[in-house]
Structure formats: C-alpha cells, structure tokens
Amino acid sequence: MDRLEQELKAALGRKDPPAGFAERVLREAARAPARGTALPQRNRPWPRWLAAAAAVVLCAGAGLGYRQYRGEVARQQVMQAFRIASVKVNHIQTHVREVER
Amino acid sequence: MKTWRTLTLALGLAAALSAQQFKFNLDHLAAKASDTVDLSLNGATLQFAAKFLDSKDPDESKVKKLIAGLDGIYIRTFEFKRAGEWTEADLEVIRKQLRSPEWSRIVGVKSSQDGETDEIYMRNENKKITGLAILAAEPKEITVVHIAGPVDLDSLAELGGHLGIPKVEIGKQK
Amino acid sequence: MTQLESVQQTGLDFGELVRRHQSMVFSVCRHFLHDRDQAEDVAQEVFLGLHRNLESIQSEAHAGHWLRKVAVQRSIDAGRRRQRRPQVALADVAEPAAETAVRDPMLGETLRRLIATLPETPRMVMVLRYQEDLDPAEIGQVMEMPVATVKSHLQRSLALLREKLARRGVREERWIG
Numbered sequence: 001m002d003r004l005e006q007e008l009k010a011a012l013g014r015k016d017p018p019a020g021f022a023e024r025v026l027r028e029a030a031r032a033p034a035r036g037t038a039l040p041q042r043n044r045p046w047p048r049w050l051a052a053a054a055a056v057v058l059c060a061g062a063g064l065g066y067r068q069y070r071g072e073v074a075r076q077q078v079m080q081a082f083r084i085a086s087v088k089v090n091h092i093q094t095h096v097r098e099v100e101r
Numbered sequence: 102m103k104t105w106r107t108l109t110l111a112l113g114l115a116a117a118l119s120a121q122q123f124k125f126n127l128d129h130l131a132a133k134a135s136d137t138v139d140l141s142l143n144g145a146t147l148q149f150a151a152k153f154l155d156s157k158d159p160d161e162s163k164v165k166k167l168i169a170g171l172d173g174i175y176i177r178t179f180e181f182k183r184a185g186e187w188t189e190a191d192l193e194v195i196r197k198q199l200r201s202p203e204w205s206r207i208v209g210v211k212s213s214q215d216g217e218t219d220e221i222y223m224r225n226e227n228k229k230i231t232g233l234a235i236l237a238a239e240p241k242e243i244t245v246v247h248i249a250g251p252v253d254l255d256s257l258a259e260l261g262g263h264l265g266i267p268k269v270e271i272g273k274q275k
Numbered sequence: 276m277t278q279l280e281s282v283q284q285t286g287l288d289f290g291e292l293v294r295r296h297q298s299m300v301f302s303v304c305r306h307f308l309h310d311r312d313q314a315e316d317v318a319q320e321v322f323l324g325l326h327r328n329l330e331s332i333q334s335e336a337h338a339g340h341w342l343r344k345v346a347v348q349r350s351i352d353a354g355r356r357r358q359r360r361p362q363v364a365l366a367d368v369a370e371p372a373a374e375t376a377v378r379d380p381m382l383g384e385t386l387r388r389l390i391a392t393l394p395e396t397p398r399m400v401m402v403l404r405y406q407e408d409l410d411p412a413e414i415g416q417v418m419e420m421p422v423a424t425v426k427s428h429l430q431r432s433l434a435l436l437r438e439k440l441a442r443r444g445v446r447e448e449r450w451i452g
Binding site for chain 1: 139140142146147149150151152153154160161164166167174176178208210212216217219221235237244248
C-alpha cells in the first residue's frame with residue numbers, strides 16, 4: 001500500500017456517530033416497530049429551510065444584493081448540471097468498458 | 102400592461118425553447134416519479150452564470166470555458182420507487198427526434214442483465230458539432246441530458262479528471 | 276434505557292447490534308455523503324430497516340454483512356436525491372499556503388472532500404476499500420459488480436486524487452509520517 005493509500009485509510013477511518021445515536025435508534029424502533037419505510041427525521045433545532053432562509057437574509061443584509069444572489073444560484077445550477085452530466089458520462093464509459101470485456 | 106407582460110413572457114419562453122433541439126416530452130412521468138430534477142439553463146442564463154464562475158478554480162475555470170459558446174443545458178431526471186414506471190415507448194419519443202439527419206448516435210450500450218440503456222448522440226451541422234444528447238435509463242431512473250451549442254469534443258474530453266468526467270473517446274457507433 | 280426483544284431463535288439482540296455496528300454504518304454514510312446530519316438520518320434508517328427484518332437475520336456475521344450492504348444502498352439513494360442540491364465544491368477545499376516538508380494536518384480533510392467529489396460508484400468503492408478494508412472481491416459482492424470493474428474504479432480514483440493533490444501543491448514525496 002503506497003503513501004496515498006495509507007493516508008486514505010487514515011482519512012477514512014471509522015467515526016463514531018453523534019452521542020446518543022444508539023438511544024435514538026432504539027427509541028424509534030420501539031415506538032413504531034412495524035412501520036413502513038418512511039424516514040423518521042431527527043429533531044433538529046433549526047429546520048433546513050429556516051437556515052437557508054436565514055442565509056438569504058444575511059446575504060441580503062451583507063449588501064450582496066439580489067443580482068449577486070441570482071448569480072450565485074445560477075453558478076450553482078450550472079455546476080450541478082455539469083456534475084449530473086459528468087456522472088452520466090462516467091457511468092456510460094464504465095458501462096461500455098464492462099460490455100467490451 | 103397585461104398584454105405586454107404576456108407577450109414578453111411568450112417571447113422569453115420561445116427564446117428559452119428555441120435553444121432546445123429536441124423535446125423531452127417526459128412530463129407525464131413526473132406524476133409517477135418519487136423525485137425529479139429539472140434544470141433548464143438557456144444561453145442567457147449560462148452567460149450570466151459564467152460571470153460568477155471562479156477562473157482561479159480549476160473546475161469552474163474549465164466549465165466556464167466550456168459554456169462560453171453554448172446555447173443551453175437541459176436536464177431532466179426522474180427517479181421511481183419501483184421498476185416498471187417507464188417504458189421503451191417513453192424513450193422512443195426522444196429517440197425518434199434524434200434520428201433526424203443532423204443527429205448521430207455515437208455510443209449505445211444496453212444491458213439486459215440490469216435493464217440499463219445508455220446512449221450518447223451528437224448533432225452535426227455543416228461539419229460542426231452543435232449539440233449533445235445523453236439518454237441514460239435504469240429500471241428506477243431516467244436521465245436525459247441535452248447540451249445545445251458548439252460542444253467542443255476536445256474540451257469535453259479534457260474534462261476528464263475534473264468533476265469526475267472521464268476522458269471519453271468519442272467515435273462513431275459501429 | 277429502551278429495551279427491545281431479542282429474536283428468540285438466534286439470540287440476536289437489536290440493541291447490541293446497534294451498538295456494535297453503529298460506527299461502521301455511520302461512517303459509510305458519513306464518508307459517502309460528506310454530510311453529518313444526512314449521514315445520521317440515513318444510518319438511523321438502515322438500523323430501523325434491520326429491526327423490521329430482524330427475523331430474517333441468521334447470525335451476528337449475517338447482520339454485519341446485511342448492515343453494510345444496506346448502508347451502501349441507502350447512502351447511494353440519498354446521494355442521488357441530493358443531486359438537486361449543490362454538493363461540496365472543490366473551491367471550498369483550502370489551498371495549502373505553501374509547500375512544506377511538514378506533514379499537512381489538513382490532508383485528511385482534503386482527501387475526504389476530494390472523495391466527496393467523485394461520482395457515486397467510485398466514491399463508494401473507495402469508502403469500502405479504505406474505510407472497511409474490503410478487498411476488490413468483497414467490494415464486488417457488496418456492490419454487485421464485477422471485480423475487474425471494482426479494480427478499474429480504484430485505479431482511476433487513485434490517479435484522479437493524485438492529480439488533484441498535485442495541482443494543490445501536495446506532493447507525495449513530501450509526506451512525512
């Protein structure tokens with residue numbers, strides 16, 4: 001195993017979940033043992049939409065302006081579009097290689 | 102005032118649609134999908150976004166160059182909870198449009214084992230590339246990617262290593 | 276503490292399974308999704324799935340294999356749903372101020388962020404290889420893909436990481452440890 005692989009092992013070492021994880025799982029399982037596959041959301045102090053809205057307000061308050069905000073949204077959408085396209089191209093190339101073997 | 106707004110919206114919509122070189126015609130799948138992605142970025146949006154891409158970042162810099170001459174990027178993805186929600190007929194609606202003389206299928210892979218179909222098409226006009234279409238279908242997911250404009254094959258290949266895009270060897274489908 | 280019934284025929288205790296495997300499950304989710312909150316949600320979903328299917332689990336070892344496989348599947352599913360939101364951008368990865376001969380303390384975080392930018396399949400292959408220390412054949416079984424494909428993903432991902440690290444001025448020969 002070369003140096004990069006050793007560093008990867010160190011970087012990707014197992015991490016313990018947040019404190020109380022096991023208790024929360026056991027509590028959920030005891031509460032609804034025969035439930036369907038709906039994912040029970042953990043109680044977070046701040047819903048994500050609220051955090052996002054707060055971020056928008058802060059950005060506006062910091063003087064970035066609406067144009068800057070729109071530009072950031074557009075930038076993220078473009079990068080997202082190329083990520084999706086790149087995932088698909090990568091996947092197709094792997095598929096082609098598997099077939100060619 | 103209302104008429105003016107309606108006309109502006111119609112012109113805007115027409116401008117947005119005109120960059121698309123084929124129609125997806127997949128809206129009927131949205132009702133059955135558990136999740137969807139719908140990205141429609143016309144030329145004006147791409148040029149606006151380009152101003153906010155960081156030239157010092159290697160990935161954003163490459164993307165910035167790539168989108169410079171593009172007319173639009175359109176992506177639809179549908180995810181389904183179970184297999185069987187889409188049919189070959191849904192794909193054929195798109196393939197039919199990509200059988201026009203300007204389009205050539207350069208990659209086509211089908212796996213009966215995992216029910217996966219992957220196709221890449223290029224659009225040629227006057228010996229120049231003017232579009233790219235990707236059709237990727239799995240039992241529980243369909244993705245259609247359409248990039249309209251002078252997609253430079255060398256630049257696309259250079260994206261290999263960036264954003265995880267491999268160096269695709271583009272060639273005619275045998 | 277909440278007590279749950281054991282499965283009589285195998286003597287499996289759900290609570291014990293959670294405690295024994297929570298790090299493995301959470302880490303697979305965490306390293307793949309690079310999002311602690313989402314990883315915890317997905318990890319919880321994995322264990323609740325185990326609870327619903329506990330009667331079909333035959334042994335401790337079976338439980339471990341089952342959990343790993345389901346953690347992989349659920350993480351990939353969650354990652355696909357998240358494609359609609361911007362992921363960690365490489366621009367967020369801190370550039371080293373200068374090349375030095377001292378071991379880069381940020382290297383671990385840099386590697387984790389770079390792993391997060393890989394497409395989903397090679398990303399999960401890398402997590403299973405370097406977090407779980409699975410060999411390519413074992414990874415192939417978990418992800419239901421040919422061994423050759425697994426090896427190809429490993430090779431290309433390592434090459435990609437080396438290239439990206441080199442562009443950031445992190446050179447292999449300077450690592451000291």
